[in-house]
Amino acid sequence: MDKKVGIGLIGSQFIASIHVDSFKKIKDAEVVAVMSPTPGNAKKFAETHQIPNHFTKLDDMLAMDKIDMVVLGAPNFLHCEITLKVAKAGKHIVVEKPFCLNMKEADLMIDACKEAGVKLMYGEELCFAPKYVRLKSLLDEGALGKPILLKQSEKHDGPHAPHFWDVERSGGGVSMDMGCHAFQFFRWLNGNNPVKSVYAQMSTTVHNHKTKGDDNGIIILEFENGVTAMAEESWTKLGGMDDRAEIHGAEGVAYADLLQGNSIQTYSNKGIGYAVEKAGNTIGWSYTMFEENWNYGFPQEMEHFVDCVKNDKEPLVTGEDGRAVMEIIFAAYESAGTGKKVELPFRSDAAKPYDLWKNRD
Ligand SMILES: NC(=O)c1ccc[n+]([C@@H]2O[C@H](COP(=O)([O-])OP(=O)(O)OC[C@H]3O[C@@H](n4cnc5c(N)ncnc54)[C@H](O)[C@@H]3O)[C@@H](O)[C@H]2O)c1
Numbered sequence: 001m002d003k004k005v006g007i008g009l010i011g012s013q014f015i016a017s018i019h020v021d022s023f024k025k026i027k028d029a030e031v032v033a034v035m036s037p038t039p040g041n042a043k044k045f046a047e048t049h050q051i052p053n054h055f056t057k058l059d060d061m062l063a064m065d066k067i068d069m070v071v072l073g074a075p076n077f078l079h080c081e082i083t084l085k086v087a088k089a090g091k092h093i094v095v096e097k098p099f100c101l102n103m104k105e106a107d108l109m110i111d112a113c114k115e116a117g118v119k120l121m122y123g124e125e126l127c128f129a130p131k132y133v134r135l136k137s138l139l140d141e142g143a144l145g146k147p148i149l150l151k152q153s154e155k156h157d158g159p160h161a162p163h164f165w166d167v168e169r170s171g172g173g174v175s176m177d178m179g180c181h182a183f184q185f186f187r188w189l190n191g192n193n194p195v196k197s198v199y200a201q202m203s204t205t206v207h208n209h210k211t212k213g214d215d216n217g218i219i220i221l222e223f224e225n226g227v228t229a230m231a232e233e234s235w236t237k238l239g240g241m242d243d244r245a246e247i248h249g250a251e252g253v254a255y256a257d258l259l260q261g262n263s264i265q266t267y268s269n270k271g272i273g274y275a276v277e278k279a280g281n282t283i284g285w286s287y288t289m290f291e292e293n294w295n296y297g298f299p300q301e302m303e304h305f306v307d308c309v310k311n312d313k314e315p316l317v318t319g320e321d322g323r324a325v326m327e328i329i330f331a332a333y334e335s336a337g338t339g340k341k342v343e344l345p346f347r348s349d350a351a352k353p354y355d356l357w358k359n360r361d
């Protein structure tokens with residue numbers, strides 16, 4: 001392709017703001033349109049970010065020839081339906097995490113994109129986060145020896161929009177919403193070695209009045225090559241987003257703290273305007289982030305996907321990765337529901353992961 005990759009954004013709220021900010025830094029990309037169904041939202045977003053076209057109807061945006069790649073930032077329950085439409089329109093697509101609601105949807109999405117000859121890219125920015133990329137390089141050069149235990153955790157005090165709390169629309173709680181980051185991160189670190197088994201403990205502890213979903217989860221993966229990985233996920237941790245990883249090897253250990261470890265430790269009597277995602281009260285000590293999106297790897301991720309579309313390359317994170325992560329999520333909810341370790345491959349016809357935990361027959 002000898003022109004800039006034309007981008008169409010779906011969604012105009014939280015993740016769409018991160019997407020548009022990322023594309024501003026990418027010379028080979030041009031955001032040509034934004035679509036959001038709520039009247040006025042896409043228009044306002046387009047004005048704020050100088051995007052030339054805005055739509056309330058997806059079909060209208062997909063009719064634009066100038067769009068080569070669509071980035072999907074809508075709630076989880078819409079990922080499959082929208083991906084099928086985008087594929088049919090012949091546009092490449094980036095699907096935000098988690099991939100979709102169930103295994104059948106994952107298959108439909110992969111098949112539709114294959115049939116249409118478009119790239120299906122799965123949005124997992126942790127594979128592009130500069131600190132985690134460096135962490136992986138320590139493992140890859142052998143500095144830590146044979147890997148034994150991988151750990152990753154993501155914690156904050158709960159999501160910002162109602163659809164996350166509603167298991168019918170989200171598919172599950174924090175073990176799905178944030179566990180999906182850890183599962184793809186582990187697979188990437190461990191060279192896509194197959195996962196052998198999954199064990200999980202989940203609970204709803206603080207937000208029972210708001211959700212049936214889990215607000216805390218601990219998930220242990222066992223890989224075929226003997227590596228163990230442990231994910232800790234929480235929607236009840238106060239004091240701002242926390243994201244960290246560890247690699248324990250036979251000849252070394254490495255700890256990487258993505259946010260707090262890169263922040264400006266700030267004390268203020270008055271509080272500060274913005275410190276970090278979901279910071280809560282910033283009076284007193286807080287962790288003030290700089291270049292938050294860059295630290296997460298969002299611009300790097302989008303630059304990679306643009307390069308894949310422009311130069312017809314294979315993406316680092318694909319629909320198949322999204323499906324593999326969904327399988328682990330399903331196995332985790334099955335384990336939490338049965339109290340047993342679950343062997344992979346694990347296939348379930350459940351409509352959503354949550355059903356294997358609390359909606360068992
Ligand atoms: N990679 C990450 O770290 C990360 C972070 C946040 C959210 N996400 C994911 O991004 C997705 C959106 O989350 P969010 O935080 O932006 O939610 P949000 O509620 O802030 O925004 C959702 C957007 O989707 C739009 N939308 C609703 N129905 C739609 C439809 N039928 N067609 C098109 N758009 C529609 C809404 O109008 C809104 O603009 C979720 O799947 C979430 O898991 C990923």
